[in-house]
Amino acid sequence: MIKPRVGRCLAAWLPSLCLGLCGLAAAADEADLILHRGKVVTVDHDFSVRQAVAIRGDRILRVGTDEEVLSTRGPRTEVIDLGGKTVLPGLIDSHAHPTDASMTEFDHEIPEMETIADVLAYVRSRAGALGPGRWIVVRQVFITRLKERRYPTRDELDRAAPENPVLFSTGPDASLNSPALRLSGIDRNFRPDGPGKVEKDPRTGEPTGILRNLTRYVKVQPTGREPSESDRERRLLELFRDYNSVGITAVIDRDADGAAVERYGRLHQAGALTVRLGISRHVENLGPLDDILAEIRRVAEHPLRRGGPRLRIVGIKTYLDGGMLTGSAYMREPWGISRIYAIDDPAYRGVLFIPRDRLVPMVRAAVEQGxxxxxxxxxxxxxxxxxxxxxxxxxxTPVAPTRPCVTHSNFMSREAIATAARLGVMVDIQPAWLYLDTRTLAAQFGDGRLRYFQPLKSLFAAGVVAGGGSDHMQKIGSLRSINPYNPFLGMWVAITRRARGYEGQLHPEEALTRAQAIRFYTINNAHLLFLEDRIGSLEVGKQADLVVLDRDLLTCPEEQIREARALTTYLDGRPVFARPR
Structure with a gap:
């Protein structure tokens, strides 16, 4: 039984307790930020379009009509009138190489090169700047994108820089001049250890300068300023801010080495990351198999394997074949004699780096480690x-729970699509290749062999999760970069199947709808990141990653899709980019 005095105290205290609890409950439903009078494309299961969204802390509090969302307004709520503007979930790039891309122009600005003459002019300028004997390196200027659609020859590079070794590298493939071949010990008697090919003049047997998957043997020496670790971090954050400027709030680094992983970790600890990062840790394809399997197991033991939604290791990445831009992608049928790619062997099918008896154990090790x-x-x-x-x-062992992926997956087939759907295999595709390289690919392969080139519509129809990315490799700037990481350009390409310098559309039957193209860069990529319960759509309880656009991608004229601009980009409910008014 309560004593009278105690009872009187409780009677006086209970109203205050009730008011306090009611106030806490009200505060829990009070938004920090409301965006209303807009077109909020939720990308939920039904692709619902709403008027407004409320955010509390780093999460989405409510999505719905203006009236429903404004009911969460409190005395401290910031309210933004969208004036009819469109809001999307934060955009995600499924394939980028941020650490290398951010450092490309650290030493000096690299001009755009569209012709062999441009390449040779750059080589001459670097020879003058560096002086005799110093290495000159030109990276990722793809021959498919040059007007002449061929490699610069050994002789041309010799004339441009007779006293300097020159490496014109397009990845694992390259064209070298005479000093570079000599310093690297590559002559008519050179025999590589492992997959690859030295192209030789059929008349003389001497190397032509073109190497297939053999750049690892080139004994290039670094030139220019050496960046400090603070330089690398500063440039990386500059790149991330530029990602934000085109609405990107998450990326997957599809080939991170140990130094990159450590760098990301430091930036995360400092609270400096303005994008979410998923990491595919690089694993070699050469060397003792037991060492490779041990490395895969070590990746699984890394603390970031259990990372949070801002930074985590999702898996591993290796290289199975060469490139379509260099004439070394591994095809089911021969490439065919080609002046463009300097191919003179009618049976040549490209280069496969990992034989089945090594590939299967590598896949099994990854799957067993999750x-x-x-x-x-x-x-x-x-x-x-x-x-x-x-x-x-x-x-x-079921592979689907680990979300196995095929990266690039440019050339496919009806059978490949069906197999991917059956196994739960996802694909990571970059429309930039279609946009920039269809002109040359059509000249090489013809329309028939390109029927299943980036077959996006068929993949969606089969239920395969396809994520859109850029394969951004060099330079900061969403349209000047190699490759362009502007997601609105990527969406436009996926919707139109149109390419630079190519008349008409490349198999328009594989074009995506606008809604599918938006899914391609949002919720589908969230699945690739294992974060579809946290990001990729605007739903209650999810992280508040979103972007306000200057136009409605669902209704604007088709050609304007590629011109869309992010006005404000939010990560965890906080603006990480705002376009000056």
Whole structure:
């Protein structure tokens, strides 16, 4: 029984307690930020379009009509009138190389090169700046994008820089001048250890200067200023801010080395990251198999394997074949004699780096460790080889829970799509390749062999999760970069199937709808990141990543999609980019 005095105290105190609890409950429903009178494209299951969204802390509090959302307004709520503007979930890039890309122009600005003459002019300028004997390196100027659609020859590079070794590198493939070949010990008697090919003059037997998957043997020496670690971090954050400027709030680094992982970790600890980062840790494809399997297991033990939604390791990445831009992608049928790619062997199919007896154990090791396995697989021969490996592992251990992936997956087939759907394999595709390279690919392969080139509509129809990315490799700037990381350009390409310098559309039957193109850069990529319960759509309880656009991508004229601009980009409910008014 309560004593009278105690009872009187409780009677006086209970109203205050009730008011306090009611105030806490009200505060819990009070938004920090409301965006209303807009077109909020939620990208939920039904692709609902609402009027407003409320944010509390780093989460979405409510999505709905203006009236429903404004009911969460409190005395401290910031309210923004969208004036009819469109809001999307924060955009996600499924494939980028931020650490290398951010440092490309650290030493000096690199001009755009569209012709062989441009390449040679740059080589001459670097020879003058560096002096005799110093290495000159030109990276990722793809021959498919040059007007002449060929490599600069050994002789041309010799004339441009007779006293300097020159490496014109397009990844694992390259064209070298005479000093570079000599310093690297590559002559008519050179025999590589592992996959690759030295192209030789059929008359003389001497190297032409073109190497297929052999850049690892080039003994290039660094030139220019050496960046400090603070330089690297500063440039990386500058790049991330530029990602934000085009609405990007998350990316997957599809080939991170140990130094990159450590750098990301430091920036995360400092609270400096303005994008979410998923990491595919690089794993070699050469060397003792036991060492490679041990490395895969070490990746699984890294603390960032259990990272949060801002930074985490999602899996591993390796290289299964060469490139379509360099004539080394592994195809099911021969490439054919080609002046463009300097191919004179009618039976040549490209280069496959990992034989089945090594690939299957690598895939199995990743699956058993719960890691997402992915491999650079450009040609249809490589795509089928990777899918066959997934199928073999799947006989004993289901692969789908680890969200296995095929990276690039440019050349596919009806059978490959069906197999990917059956196994739960995802694909990581970059429309920039279609946009920039269709002109040359059509000249090389013809329309028929491009029927299943980036077959996005068929992938969506089959239920395969396809994520859109850029393969951003060099330079800061969403349209000047190699490759362009502007997601609105990527959406436009996926919707129109149009390419630079190419008349008409490349198999328009594979074009996405506008809604599908938005999913391609949002919720689908959230699945690739294992974060679809946290990001990728604007739904109650999810992280408040969103972007306000200057136009409605669902209704604007088709040509204007590529011109869209982010006005404000939010990460966890806080603006990380705001376009000056």
């Amino acid at each position: 890691l997402q396995f992915t491999a650079h697989s450009v040609g249809d021969g490589a795509v089928h080889a990777l899918l066959d490996a997934y199928a073999e592992v799947n006989e004993r």
